[in-house]
Amino acid sequence: MRQLTFSQAVLEAQMEEMEKDQHVFIIGEDVAKMGSAFGQCAGLYDRFGPNRVFNMPVAESGYANFGVGAAMAGKRPIVEMQFADFIVYAFDAVGNQGPKQRYMSGGELSVPMTIRAPQGAGFGAAAQHSQCVEAWFMNFPGLKIVMPSNPHDAKGLLKTAIQDNDPVLFLEHKQLLGMKGDVPEGEYTIPLGQASVVREGKDVTIIALQAMVYPALEAATELADEGIDVEIIDPRSLIPLDKKTLAQSVKKTGRVIIVHEAPKRGGFGGEISAVISEEFFPHLKAPIKRLGAANIPLPFGMPEQYCLPNKVLITECVKELMNPK
Amino acid sequence: MKYSKNELLKFYEQLVLGRKYEEKIITFLGKGKLQGFFHLGIGQEAAQVGVVNALGPNDYLVPTHRFHPGLVNKLDIKKLTAELFGKSSGYNRGKAFTFHISSKEDRLLPVNGMLGAGIPEAVGYAWALKQDNQDSVVVCVLGDGTASEGNVHEGMNIAALLNVPIVFYIENNGWAISCPTDEQTKIENLSTRALAYGMTGETIDGNDVIKVKETLERAIAKAKNGEPNIVEAKTYRWRGHFEGDPGFYRDDEKHKAAMKDDCIKRMENLLIEQGASAKELAEIADKVQLLIDDAFDYAEKEPLPTPEDILDLDQVYATNLGGELL
Numbered sequence: 135m136r137q138l139t140f141s142q143a144v145l146e147a148q149m150e151e152m153e154k155d156q157h158v159f160i161i162g163e164d165v166a167k168m169g170s171a172f173g174q175c176a177g178l179y180d181r182f183g184p185n186r187v188f189n190m191p192v193a194e195s196g197y198a199n200f201g202v203g204a205a206m207a208g209k210r211p212i213v214e215m216q217f218a219d220f221i222v223y224a225f226d227a228v229g230n231q232g233p234k235q236r237y238m239s240g241g242e243l244s245v246p247m248t249i250r251a252p253q254g255a256g257f258g259a260a261a262q263h264s265q266c267v268e269a270w271f272m273n274f275p276g277l278k279i280v281m282p283s284n285p286h287d288a289k290g291l292l293k294t295a296i297q298d299n300d301p302v303l304f305l306e307h308k309q310l311l312g313m314k315g316d317v318p319e320g321e322y323t324i325p326l327g328q329a330s331v332v333r334e335g336k337d338v339t340i341i342a343l344q345a346m347v348y349p350a351l352e353a354a355t356e357l358a359d360e361g362i363d364v365e366i367i368d369p370r371s372l373i374p375l376d377k378k379t380l381a382q383s384v385k386k387t388g389r390v391i392i393v394h395e396a397p398k399r400g401g402f403g404g405e406i407s408a409v410i411s412e413e414f415f416p417h418l419k420a421p422i423k424r425l426g427a428a429n430i431p432l433p434f435g436m437p438e439q440y441c442l443p444n445k446v447l448i449t450e451c452v453k454e455l456m457n458p459k
Numbered sequence: 460m461k462y463s464k465n466e467l468l469k470f471y472e473q474l475v476l477g478r479k480y481e482e483k484i485i486t487f488l489g490k491g492k493l494q495g496f497f498h499l500g501i502g503q504e505a506a507q508v509g510v511v512n513a514l515g516p517n518d519y520l521v522p523t524h525r526f527h528p529g530l531v532n533k534l535d536i537k538k539l540t541a542e543l544f545g546k547s548s549g550y551n552r553g554k555a556f557t558f559h560i561s562s563k564e565d566r567l568l569p570v571n572g573m574l575g576a577g578i579p580e581a582v583g584y585a586w587a588l589k590q591d592n593q594d595s596v597v598v599c600v601l602g603d604g605t606a607s608e609g610n611v612h613e614g615m616n617i618a619a620l621l622n623v624p625i626v627f628y629i630e631n632n633g634w635a636i637s638c639p640t641d642e643q644t645k646i647e648n649l650s651t652r653a654l655a656y657g658m659t660g661e662t663i664d665g666n667d668v669i670k671v672k673e674t675l676e677r678a679i680a681k682a683k684n685g686e687p688n689i690v691e692a693k694t695y696r697w698r699g700h701f702e703g704d705p706g707f708y709r710d711d712e713k714h715k716a717a718m719k720d721d722c723i724k725r726m727e728n729l730l731i732e733q734g735a736s737a738k739e740l741a742e743i744a745d746k747v748q749l750l751i752d753d754a755f756d757y758a759e760k761e762p763l764p765t766p767e768d769i770l771d772l773d774q775v776y777a778t779n780l781g782g783e784l785l
Contacts, residue, residue: 185590190617191613191616191617191620193613193616193617195576195579195609195610195613196579196582196610196612196613196614196616196617197579197613197617198579199576199577199578199579199580199583199610199613199614200579200580200582200583200586200614200617201583202580202583203568203579203580203581203582203583203584203585203586203587204583204584204586204587205583206568206569206580206583206584207583207584207587207588207591208587208591209587209590211583226573226576227576227579230573230576231571231573231576231580235569236774236775236776236777237554237774237775238551238554238555238559238561238569239551239554239555239559239561239569240549240550240551240552240553240554240555240774241552241771241773241774242551242561242562242563243561243563243569244777246777275775276775276776278776298778299776299777299778300776300777300778325780326780327780374780
């Protein structure tokens with residue numbers, strides 16, 4: 135099958151949706167001639183012109199709110215944050231404005247806006263260019279949150295996000311943007327709220343978010359040699375959350391590890407853990423385990439790896455669940 | 460005089476409607492019959508009525524939380540009052556209050572509870588109208604307090620860069636809650652900030668309804684021509700920041716002196732010069748009062764939203780994937 139990078143998949147999804155619907159437009163910092171910091175918009179300016187792809191001043195709050203306004207007027211903005219960390223400037227627009235306009239208007243208005251933001255570590259870029267931000271937005275009713283882990287899912291989910299009539303926070307992962315993967319020719323979409331079973335297994339369920347799917351897969355391969363059969367689930371979207379697929383897996387294995395790159399404290403792992411405890415407790419054979427980043431600001435350079443979950447920690451965690459002391 | 464007596468009487472009626480509507484709100488707050496925080500614009504009627512009269516049929520308005528006198532002259536009074544009571548027959552099914560009220564049909568864009576955020580939103584809306592070749596302008600109202608928000612700077616800069624058809628109308632009532640203007644900014648006129656964005660700006664007497672209307676008409680024409688601009692109208696807040704605010708931070712003498720410049724008294728004087736009688740003016744006040752009383756009676760009796768309506772996910776999400784997935 136055809137191979138594309140994650141970044142190319144994002145680009146292709148945007149291009150297809152822009153071809154189809156003239157109301158789709160892209161704004162952000164350096165999205166026009168530069169084609170975004172990681173190439174997600176390469177060539178779109180030449181193809182669609184300055185009314186459909188244009189640069190904004192360095193004003194994340196201003197241009198994200200601009201997107202909210204344009205969306206209320208019937209446009210379908212794609213608002214790019216150059217780094218997900220910068221979204222704190224646009225926190226009000228992304229969490230408090232876009233997602234609430236529909237309810238506050240009694241259902242009359244809607245905000246079909248996609249906010250794209252590359253997040254995550256891997257570049258050693260220190261504490262303000264390396265964070266995973268999904269948990270910051272979990273408390274905003276009206277928002278949807280998507281975080282794909284591979285080029286195939288990125289394309290299908292981004293197309294769905296752009297077509298969706300609500301604000302969708304679409305989180306890319308910087309370390310994955312250059313990763314190649316199978317992407318079929320032609321159009322396809324993936325619905326929000328459908329988890330993907332990345333690997334089937336019967337002993338332990340690892341619910342892995344985005345980049346953490348890969349160390350989880352490496353751990354699973356090693357553990358298979360020791361006779362431990364690991365199932366890996368990638369939720370793909372956090373709001374809506376596919377509880378059904380999680381439930382099926384928990385019922386099968388009875389053992390759950392949740393792993394994400396964001397700090398463990400207050401991370402999405404806590405929410406999944408609570409859902410499983412509340413609804414599927416009788417199926418559990420062991421306490422739920424969570425792995426996340428250390429609760430410190432990420433350091434500069436190579437030492438960031440001392441703070442993040444990895445294959446070794448995941449393997450140890452699985453063994454602990456299988457052989458409780 | 461450029462305006463006929465009848466035209467002036469119409470302005471008078473609108474100003475009195477604005478004043479008496481808010482006085483009615485005060486009465487109902489006193490009876491404990493209204494919830495939420497009310498920010499009243501008593502004293503600022505001319506600054507609001509002037510704007511409402513300047514809007515063309517294709518133009519849009521973004522009001523503030525302190526804009527009842529303007530709203531009651533633009534919207535259906537019963538539906539507006541029902542919204543203030545949180546009733547399901549209100550403009551936004553009782554979910555907006557004046558903090559978030561909007562109406563597509565009336566080209567009224569949402570009031571924002573987050574001061575400043577509505578400015579770049581209005582810019583985005585106006586940009587979209589221009590893209591769709593609509594012959595429309597957005598008039599975005601903000602207060603002097605809001606003018607200090609970073610979003611206002613970001614929004615104005617973007618508007619100027621993209622030649623967006625928008626008028627930023629600063630209704631400067633002299634107070635940001637307890638802070639007078641000279642505690643908010645070192646500059647005399649907020650409209651001078653327009654220079655920083657490559658726009659034009661002007662400051663006018665906000666208690667002169669005709670001046671406000673005519674200035675806004677020119678500003679709207681300019682914006683339609685791709686020149687966003689700022690109009691600052693200077694007026695004065697008679698009441699506390701919210702109803703219930705004792706306002707002990709104000710100097711009594713200065714406060715009383717400022718309230719002497721009453722936009723309604725000014726219009727009365729003008730009308731009497733033009734030959735209107737005291738009886739004519741009293742009849743208008745009575746007529747307006749009946750309209751208001753009727754709207755409050757109606758709104759009070761209307762039903763509250765049901766729990767099902769409040770928890771209706773279709774009003775949260777437009778693309779509703781259903782059930783507990785959300």
